[in-house]
Amino acid sequence: MASRRSVRTAYRALIRRAFSFVLLTAIMVASVVVASPANQAVAATNPDTLQPVVSKAGFMHPGVFLSLDDLRTTKQHILAKEAPWYDNFTKLAASRYVSRDAPSFRGFGAAGASDPHGRITACGSFNQNPSVGCSDQRADSRAVYAQALMYWYTGKQTYAERAVAILNAYAKHFRGNGGSNGPLMTAWQASQMVRAAELIRYTYAPKSPKHEFDVDAFSKMLRKVFVPTLTTFDYGRNNGNWKLSAAEGLISIAVFLDDRDLYNHALSMWRERTKAYIYVSSDGKLPTPPASAAGSFRTPEDLMCQWVDDKVKACQRTPMPNPGVQFQNGQNQESCRDFEHASMGLGGIINTAETAWIQGDDLYGEQQKRIIAGVLYTVQIAQGFESRGWPRGFCGGATDLSTDVSLAELPVDTFYNAYAVRKGVKLPAISIPGYPKPKSGSNPVKQFIAEHRAVDNYAGNVTTWEAVTHHLASTLYIPKLPKAKPKPTATPTPTPTPTPTPTPTATPTPTITPAPLVASSAGALTTLAVVTSVFAVIGVFASLLAIVLAVRALVRRRRRGVPALPHPRAGQPVE
16 A cells, blocks of 8 residues: 555656646746737737837837827827817818728839839829829828828727728839929828838737738838938929928838938938028028039029029029028028928928937927927918018019918927927017017917817828827826816705805826837847747746656556556545
8 A cells, every 4th residue: 555655646746747847838838929029019009008119229119200198198189079189080080081992003104014013103293294193192191191090099900901901002012203293202102101101010900911011011112112212312402392301201211110320311301401491580691502412502693583483583584683682580492482382391390300309309409499480480471461461571572472371281280289388488479571560478370270270181291180190299188077066056044055166177287298218118028038938948848858757757667566556446445
């Protein structure tokens, strides 16, 4: 009996040891699964748990024009159905772009016989003569951005799946933009498509492989098709909105690709053209001339005529006499052309600065005086044009001026959120020749937003649904408390009448400064996965070894003549 008991005891000990190793292996394998990128992506789709990721190159993700903090704030307002956020969102949701499917590219041109699946556009001036694929390309860019936003705000996979289908289609088939307007189309498309690609990449986890975003293919397409144009085309010889849009497109691509050299190139483009686009009095008698490989605007006369869009008679003569133009503080290089293009140029400045801010570079601060003057000058003229007309001496007295002062392409919500909300900068009206002296306490941008952009569904080339994504986005969200109902007055009795409950007073809303760059959670997860994978492999081998040792021990005991444990007969007690 003693021998049987000793065998049983040893056997049980070996079984317990093997079970411990198996359990350890299961825990290690489970930790690998939890730490895997796929499961992290699933968790990331919950906006309450999603955290920014900082890459090895030091870029914050998601971080192309849209930050997680601002996206969360606007989503909370939308979920609470608060105006104007919810009203703007419903217009976005009703847009024709949110249901647009992946392109067929039927209206595009063929890339060539050697590339039967490649497709290109051909867009002439103002996307006319020729216009091959131009309208479809712009619609696709707006659609993919709209669908990425709808996915963020609703969580519905259908929107993300449509966005992925468009991105993957362009990654597979798109080969570039031709025609005189091609470089500008490249800039516009890069800005909107990459915003969507960045948001989808870092917030969306597909439920099936067929809906996966092919990041590698899209990245290769960006490098092969977009980057060469944005970095080599001589944008300086065109109106300023071209280069400023190119800077926005390039900084967006740089962040998506984690490319520090491209990012610095975009910053250089922005710094050069912003200074040469908006005039401030401290510049002297003339604006700063833009950089151009073509050597344009080498004389004061050339520069003056570019700024007045050749609309004064002196600019139309040969040889060209000095037009004698006096520039006004806040005027930009395209103010005399028309306010739509002037808004596009300002939009490129603001949108690029917004992405740079998320990445820790304060371009807003670098050119604060210039940018604020440029926006205020444009907004105040648009507000006062109907009653006051053009400022005194505007554009050297040119008469052939566009009276369309629409500012649809101006991202005023992004501008106001950056300076007034985030930085706490006051934005009083500036002095404009021939206009009344600004009133104390004036705030023309805030007034403009309230009157013209409080409810907006504009989807343009530079400014697209920014009233949804950036309206007061950097304020800390504080839910509105329901007003307490006053208690009914009691009928006359000896008991005193109850005093009505006062309405709760909202706490002043603090501003939020940009979050400092933190260590990459993606890197930590990768390290954890590697460590746990090693332990998992060790655990598997340890478990197999324990089982082998247990079997070997039993075999040795049998060879030594120790009887095996018999099966108990019916009715026999088990010791």
